[in-house]
Structure formats: structure tokens, C-alpha cells
Amino acid sequence: MKPLHYTASALALGLALMGNAQAVTTIPFWHSMEGELGKEVDSLAQRFNAENPDYKIVPTYKGNYEQNLSAGIAAFRTGNAPAILQ
Template identity: 60%
Template sequence: MTAKKLLAASLLGLSLMSAARAQTEIQWWHSMGGALGDWVKDLARDFNASQKDYKIVPTYKGAYDESMTAAIAAFRAGNAPHVLQVFEVGT
């Protein structure tokens, strides 16, 4: 294989590797409604725009007790979020 073909194959391989690397998605369940919920969405949007490695996905899960119930059910089903914002009983 000539040096040019080897270089071309190497560059193609590297470009495919970088294209295959996807963002790490982080599920964030929270209990912030209203203006604070909007603030959480803005915070996640700004963070996501600031870099390309991670994507924060904030999801409102209702009041604290509803979030806690949803988190317990998700944990038992093997689908717990990466981050959960709850009151002190949940920590």
C-alpha cells in the first residue's frame, strides 16, 4: 500500500471514529415548576450550547412526592434518571 493510500485510509478511519462519538445524555428529573422550571430549562439549554460532549435533559416530574414516587418506580424498573432533585427524605 502506498503512503498516500495509507494516509487516506487513516484519515477516513479517524473521521468515522469522531463522527460515531455521540453526546452522553444525562437525564435530570426535577420538581421545579413555574419560573424556576423555566430557569432549569434555560440552565440546561445554556450548558448544552456551551459544549458538545454532554446533553442535559431536564424533565419535570411533579411535586416532590410525585418525583420521589416516579424515581422509586423507575429504579425498580431499571430506568432511574442519572440525576434526581428531591427533598431531604430522598437523599
């Protein structure tokens, strides 16, 4: 019975330590908003990132809507699409 207890304890300890080793989930966000709207997007992302340390939104301006969409399609075709495209 003791070997089972030791195994269970080691497994529980390993799982507990694994929870601390998780990396931050990065969320790429490509957008078409420039000027004041682009600044607001950056501000919203910064606030979200500050309130949610397990996640990091990375907003990236990709040009006007057509340029952004073309970049998104090209990225999708190569398997590198962003998580959010707006």
C-alpha cells in the first residue's frame, strides 16, 4: 500500500508543479485601425494584458482592410494565421 501512496504523492506533486510552469498564451491580433482607433486598440490590449497575466494580446496594424485581409489569407495558407483578424 505504501508504494501506491508514494506514487500518488509524486504524481500530485508533479501536477502541482506543472501548473506553475505554464507559459503565457500569446494571441496575435491583426487589425486595420489606424490613428485614434489604432491607439484605442493598443490601449485596450494593454489593459487586457495587465488584467489577464496568463494571456497576451499582440495587436498589429496590417494596413487598410484589403491589405489586412490579403495578409490574413496569405498567412492562413502558410499555416501562420493570427488568432484574430479584424
